[in-house]
């Protein structure tokens with residue numbers, strides 16, 4: 001299971017792979033990135049690093065993009081007693097969809 005991006009234009013830019021630059025941040029043709037772990041869309045800033053500006057709306061079709069799960073991710077790590085900078089993060093939290101599993105688990109616990 002993966003993310004469903006809102007339109008072909010966005011999908012096209014996110015799936016863009018360059019034959020010359022393995023690292024998208026090093027490629028001047030790469031303009032957008034998506035983080036599955038944080039469910040976050042960003043415009044790449046080519047400043048030599050890995051900076052990007054998070055966007056809330058699709059630049060092509062105007063669809064509102066999902067809320068970033070970045071804060072939730074750090075909260076979840078904390079509530080699990082994990083230090084994101086020190087500890088090994090379980091792979092389930094390192095990929096798209098971890099918050100969906102978490103939500104259905106919460107629902108189960110409530111009933």
Ligand SMILES: [Zn+2]
Nearest residue numbers: 006007058061
């Ligand atoms: Zn779109």
Ligand SMILES: [Zn+2]
Nearest residue numbers: 018020021027
């Ligand atoms: Zn390139």
